[in-house]
Amino acid sequence: MSTEERIELTVVARRAGVRIALVRRYLEFGLFEAEAEAGAEETPRYDPQSAARVAQAERLRRDLGLNYAGAVLVCELLDRIKELEGRR
């Protein structure tokens, strides 16, 4: 887990180099999640890793002809592989 401060959705988009609509789309598909503790008045904040994650999903989607759900699924499977490899 990163120690860097949580960031807003616009920052996620800027760091991923994509438009915010695309970031929202991946959010709807559950690629990443908002920090649970954000109050109703506050702007939701996200893990800074989210930008790299959005970029990864988008690269996979574009390069391999996947749809959004497929790209998100591949990202999740890659996480699991990494976890399993780390456990050895």
Added chain:
Amino acid sequence: MALAYTDYYEVLGVPRDADQDAIRRAYRKLARTYHPDLNSDSDAEDRFKELGEAYEVLSDPDKRERYDRLGAGWREQERQAPDSSFEEFFDGHGFGGGDTRFEFSDDLFERLFGGRAGAGGRGWGEQARGPLRGFDREALLELSLEDALEGGRRRLTLDGRDIDVNFPAGVRDGQLIRLAGQGGAGRDGGPSGDLYLRIALKPHPDFRPRGEDDLDVDLLVAPWQAALGATVAVKTPTGTAQIRVPAGSSSGRRLRLRGRGLPGAGGRSGDLHAIVKITVPKDLTDRERELYEQLAEAATAEASA
């Protein structure tokens, strides 16, 4: 733009008379194999770019025909076209009727209307456009325990590029250091990815890691020190410390020095465990031998009493 000649048929592993379906199938399969998000080999990114380039040419009948006809020089005509921005294009350059033959190439078209996808893999048309951040990369940084405790600087060479890295004091085995913008290049003006350095601590001759931030070290004591108790010097990662060995300590006894292990997260340092290891001198003086013999007699008498 690749200057060296690459055999695109070889890259895709298809015969020169392969039809469009075969080319597409070969590309899709190889793209899944070498996609840098799915393949952690260091040359995967280059292979993937090459695939994208090969597919871009061979999947387009016009480009393929030109490539087949001109081979290595197939891009020459494009290179002679003004490599210019939109402004220059409409500024009148290139229309002068001079010796520069102007060709409204696909390449230029792409530059004007949507830009080139830098990382290739454009087999799916329109959706493969627009800026996008580059790959995050990971590399290993091997450090000695002393270096990890002190912090410092290293020069790494990655893909022929020198990168100076500062690592803070107290980095741990397995810790990731993020170097922003040092990863793969972004596409179409997107930001670069990050480089993550994974710290790997080299085995140390004296200190063995124990759990998160504790360390084990052997504490060599003489038999009489172990029997009678003594204060002896022990090596710590930052120097030496004095430790009291209680009377009657056998080999394997663990003596803890609080806070002398590795600096922990949140300012609390780990502990150093000095493990008693009774060491018998190899050569005894006459006097010592005499005393050991007396000790042996006394101990035997005690045991049989």
